[in-house]
Amino acid sequence: MTRxxxxxxxxxxxxxxxxxxxxxxxxxxxxxxxxxxRHESEPVELDxxxxxxxxxxxxxxxxxxxQAALGEILFAEPRLSGDSKVACTDCHHAxxxxxxxxxxSRVVGRPESPVNVPTMYNVRFLYKLSWGGKYESLEAHIDAxxxxxxxxxxxxxxxxxxLSELSSYRQLFAAVFRDGLTPSNLRQAILDYERSLVTPNxxxxxxxxxxxxxxxxxxxxxxxxxxxxxxASCHQGMAIGGNxxxxxxxxxxxxxxxxxxxxxxxxxxxxxxxxxxRFVFRVPSLRNVALTAPYFHDGxxxxxxxxxxxxxxxxxxxxxxxxxxxxxxxxxxSLTGEYRGNSL
Amino acid sequence: xxxxxxxxxxxxxxxxxxxxxxxxxxLHALDYGEEEAYSRDLRRVQAATAELxxxxxxxxxxLLSQYDPLVxxxxxxxxxHERLKRVPEFLGRSAALDMRARLRDSEAQLQQxxxxxxxxxxxxxxxxxxxxxxxxxxxxxxxxxxxTPAGAxxxxxxxxxxxxxxxxxxxxxxESTSRVQSAQVDLSNAKQAAQELQLNHxxxLNHxxxLILAHSQxxxxxxxxxxGLVKQILAVPLPRIALALEEAYSLHYRSATDRALILRQxxxxxxxxxxxxxxxxxxxxxxxxxxxxxxxxxxxxxxxAALAREREKERQLxxxxxxxxxxxSHEFRTPLSVIxxxxxxxxxxxxxxxxxxxxxxxERIRSAAGSMDRMLDDILLIGRAEAxxxxxxPAxxxxxxxxxxLVESLEHSSGRSHSIRYxxxxxxxxxxxxxxxxxxxxxLLSNALKYSPTGSQVDFDVDANDExxxxxxxxxxxxxxxxxxxxxxxxFFRAGNANQIKGSGLxxxxxxxxxxxxNGTIEVQSRLGQGxxxxxxxxxxxxxxxxxxxxxxxx
Numbered sequence: 001m002t003r004x005x006x007x008x009x010x011x012x013x014x015x016x017x018x019x020x021x022x023x024x025x026x027x028x029x030x031x032x033x034x035x036x037x038r039h040e041s042e043p044v045e046l047d048x049x050x051x052x053x054x055x056x057x058x059x060x061x062x063x064x065x066x067q068a069a070l071g072e073i074l075f076a077e078p079r080l081s082g083d084s085k086v087a088c089t090d091c092h093h094a095x096x097x098x099x100x101x102x103x104x105s106r107v108v109g110r111p112e113s114p115v116n117v118p119t120m121y122n123v124r125f126l127y128k129l130s131w132g133g134k135y136e137s138l139e140a141h142i143d144a145x146x147x148x149x150x151x152x153x154x155x156x157x158x159x160x161x162x163l164s165e166l167s168s169y170r171q172l173f174a175a176v177f178r179d180g181l182t183p184s185n186l187r188q189a190i191l192d193y194e195r196s197l198v199t200p201n202x203x204x205x206x207x208x209x210x211x212x213x214x215x216x217x218x219x220x221x222x223x224x225x226x227x228x229x230x231x232a233s234c235h236q237g238m239a240i241g242g243n244x245x246x247x248x249x250x251x252x253x254x255x256x257x258x259x260x261x262x263x264x265x266x267x268x269x270x271x272x273x274x275x276x277x278r279f280v281f282r283v284p285s286l287r288n289v290a291l292t293a294p295y296f297h298d299g300x301x302x303x304x305x306x307x308x309x310x311x312x313x314x315x316x317x318x319x320x321x322x323x324x325x326x327x328x329x330x331x332x333x334s335l336t337g338e339y340r341g342n343s344l
Numbered sequence: 345x346x347x348x349x350x351x352x353x354x355x356x357x358x359x360x361x362x363x364x365x366x367x368x369x370x371l372h373a374l375d376y377g378e379e380e381a382y383s384r385d386l387r388r389v390q391a392a393t394a395e396l397x398x399x400x401x402x403x404x405x406x407l408l409s410q411y412d413p414l415v416x417x418x419x420x421x422x423x424x425h426e427r428l429k430r431v432p433e434f435l436g437r438s439a440a441l442d443m444r445a446r447l448r449d450s451e452a453q454l455q456q457x458x459x460x461x462x463x464x465x466x467x468x469x470x471x472x473x474x475x476x477x478x479x480x481x482x483x484x485x486x487x488x489x490x491x492t493p494a495g496a497x498x499x500x501x502x503x504x505x506x507x508x509x510x511x512x513x514x515x516x517x518x519e520s521t522s523r524v525q526s527a528q529v530d531l532s533n534a535k536q537a538a539q540e541l542q543l544n545h546x547x548x549l550n551h552x553x554x555l556i557l558a559h560s561q562x563x564x565x566x567x568x569x570x571x572g573l574v575k576q577i578l579a580v581p582l583p584r585i586a587l588a589l590e591e592a593y594s595l596h597y598r599s600a601t602d603r604a605l606i607l608r609q610x611x612x613x614x615x616x617x618x619x620x621x622x623x624x625x626x627x628x629x630x631x632x633x634x635x636x637x638x639x640x641x642x643x644x645x646x647x648x649a650a651l652a653r654e655r656e657k658e659r660q661l662x663x664x665x666x667x668x669x670x671x672x673s674h675e676f677r678t679p680l681s682v683i684x685x686x687x688x689x690x691x692x693x694x695x696x697x698x699x700x701x702x703x704x705x706x707e708r709i710r711s712a713a714g715s716m717d718r719m720l721d722d723i724l725l726i727g728r729a730e731a732x733x734x735x736x737x738p739a740x741x742x743x744x745x746x747x748x749x750l751v752e753s754l755e756h757s758s759g760r761s762h763s764i765r766y767x768x769x770x771x772x773x774x775x776x777x778x779x780x781x782x783x784x785x786x787x788l789l790s791n792a793l794k795y796s797p798t799g800s801q802v803d804f805d806v807d808a809n810d811e812x813x814x815x816x817x818x819x820x821x822x823x824x825x826x827x828x829x830x831x832x833x834x835x836f837f838r839a840g841n842a843n844q845i846k847g848s849g850l851x852x853x854x855x856x857x858x859x860x861x862x863n864g865t866i867e868v869q870s871r872l873g874q875g876x877x878x879x880x881x882x883x884x885x886x887x888x889x890x891x892x893x894x895x896x897x898x899x
Contacts, residue, residue, distance in 0.1 A: 244466060246465050
């Protein structure tokens with residue numbers, strides 16, 4: 001029933017959401033409609049591609065719909081922060097693929113973020129989070145951000161306290177959770193929402209599933225180049241990255257050329273303190289990459305073209321011709337999926 | 345009952361211990377589903393490790409084009425460890441501690457492996473790229489460089505580097521390493537020489553040559569590093585620990601099942617004891633109640649018997665009283681009416697009667713009064729005897745003389761209607777109560793005369809030996825019906841064939857009472873219509889031990 005509803009991310013829609021939440025909670029109580037299931041049939045072409053470094057995202061994922069709907073409201077709720085001023089959506093913008101369009105996020109009352117804020121889409125498929133791979137799970141990540149004085153400067157208890165002052169929240173939680181508004185239920189709702197942020201059915205995924213017409217010939221050409229240039233050495237798997245750490249600047253020194261250097265550039269070294277991890281970052285997922293400019297940990301690449309050029313140069317030691325680069329960018333644009341049935 | 349108290353207390357203890365152990369065993373019962381899942385997870389640790397190793401090797405050999413399988417294998421291993429930390433309750437606390445300690449060890453190894461795999465992926469990505477791209481790049485540069493004579497030198501140097509790298513990729517030892525290094529130096533020099541000839545600029549080779557050198561350097565550095573990481577990953581003793589974990593688990597499992605078996609046996613024993621104790625208790629209770637019932641029944645029966653005896657006594661007493669009243673009233677009325685009628689006659693006709701007739705009536709009055717007197721004596725004697733106050737007062741007595749006088753007096757009073765044949769033998773000097781003896785013998789003799797036809801003979805034989813005197817009185821009279829003999833000595837009882845003959849029914853009762861106080865006995869033999877014989881035995885010397893024996897128990 002929420003399947004075809006447009007994205008709701010504003011507190012203004014609270015009343016409408018409340019009604020649907022109540023219905024969902026009732027369904028939940030009666031043990032039906034617990035998990036959202038997506039089933040879309042795709043024409044399967046005979047010329048299968050064979051084993052590929054990239055796999056399509058699953059069409060169906062499990063999460064609690066009512067809790068995720070509540071989490072969606074909470075995601076935009078500044079009362080989660082210690083000073084009731086900062087919401088998750090202040091850095092994660094829905095219109096920018098749940099990333100920030102600024103190289104470094106600027107939020108009132110908070111220091112500038114040291115790195116570019118990455119997308120929230122498909123985080124459930126990542127096994128380590130943050131640029132340095134600091135967090136092993138979504139739980140560890142969100143717990144750290146809640147208490148981080150530079151981010152939310154709060155705690156689940158403080159946020160619960162703030163929310164409990166509003167009767168609408170008490171009612172919402174009571175409708176979704178048996179024990180109503182509690183710190184752990186608050187956390188669970190947000191986690192369920194994070195896990196619901198999945199973008200299946202990208203044109204390239206449809207291509208991988210056998211629909212030869214799903215992507216343009218240029219994008220197919222781009223994919224071939226993506227593999228032959230060696231991009232797929234790191235950007236592979238279901239998330240097209242996100243499962244390996246790599247040094248930024250393998251064949252050329254990225255930071256020397258950039259001209260300045262700060263602590264965030266140390267990457268994984270900041271977490272492991274191992275010399276070999278200096279300038280090493282988690283290879284980011286390229287899913288919905290067209291939506292999440294600017295690029296890299298420092299947000300130094302404003303466009304996809306810039307990012308592709310930089311990567312080819314510093315990681316692979318290659319200069320790309322203009323047609324080749326366009327083809328790779330066309331391929332990258334075919335990685336933008338659908339959220340709640342709508343193309344992003 | 346103390347015994348049953350102990351029994352019941354031990355029954356309660358046995359039952360309580362049984363229930364407690366039952367609850368304990370139920371709480372620590374083996375959950376087969378849980379056990380199966382746990383041992384499956386244990387086995388899967390080795391399988392998942394092998395899977396991870398296989399995927400690492402495949403990655404190293406470029407047979408795997410993505411790292412998701414490695415990540416998934418590691419995640420599976422971590423998830424397995426998390427699940428295995430929940431040791432089945434059934435194994436017990438110490439086993440759980442042991443298992444968790446081993447799991448911590450295993451997890452530390454897994455963590456190490458995790459980090460090694462992470463480093464491997466980082467190194468391998470770059471290495472694979474270079475291994476893939478280096479020959480393509482080098483060959484394309486060779487093709488381009490070969491077109492000029494100066495380029496041919498560069499091309500041959502590149503060719504030498506390709507050979508050196510190929511050898512190094514096959515067998516990375518010091519020799520192949522130094523060969524790569526010298527090939528790199530050669531190519532560098534050639535590049536330098538070509539640069540001086542402006543060749544590179546012409547062919548735009550400078551950047552490509554640098555890239556060739558860079559990739560060869562990457563291969564030279566990262567191949568040993570990556571291979572070293574693969575070796576380390578394979579060397580992590582996770583399978584060994586997993587095997588030890590499995591063995592430890594099966595040991596714990598066996599000891600837990602042994603414990604459960606022992607517990608079950610104890611439970612069985614306790615259940616048996618409880619049942620036996622319970623049955624014993626029930627049996628004892630039943631037996632006790634049966635015993636009590638029997639006792640109560642016995643008492644009741646005795647009470648009933650006593651009551652019946654009491655009632656019989658009462659009935660006999662009542663009967664006796666009735667008989668006494670009717671008898672006395674009848675027996676006393678007869679002589680009284682004689683006295684009254686003779687007195688009336690004397691009062692009215694004495695002046696007209698002669699002396700003989702007057703004396704006849706006076707004699708009748710005397711006789712009637714005497715009869716009443718005797719009857720009164722008899723009743724008083726019986727009453728005294730029954731009240732227990734009748735005493736024998738023995739004195740020196742010539743028995744022969746006593747008997748002879750008695751016979752004569754009786755012959756006289758009966759008007760010699762019968763002949764009494766008297767004989768005596770033995771020593772006539774005895775110590776007996778003369779009055780009681782005369783009651784006994786007198787009554788027996790007068791009965792013999794009364795109940796035998798006139799003119800018949802009555803035999804009276806007395807024999808006084810050293811110990812006792814024997815008196816035998818035998819008549820040839822009407823006899824006594826056999827059925828009446830048992831009640832012959834009861835007061836006022838009269839035999840059925842004696843109704844026509846006057847009598848009070850007191851004579852033989854008096855005889856009995858008189859004999860009782862003299863420790864005497866009496867026997868009777870009688871044949872109806874032929875005669876009766878009474879034999880009385882009395883101790884010859886009653887002496888000072890005057891019979892104190894009460895006859896009250898005889899009645």
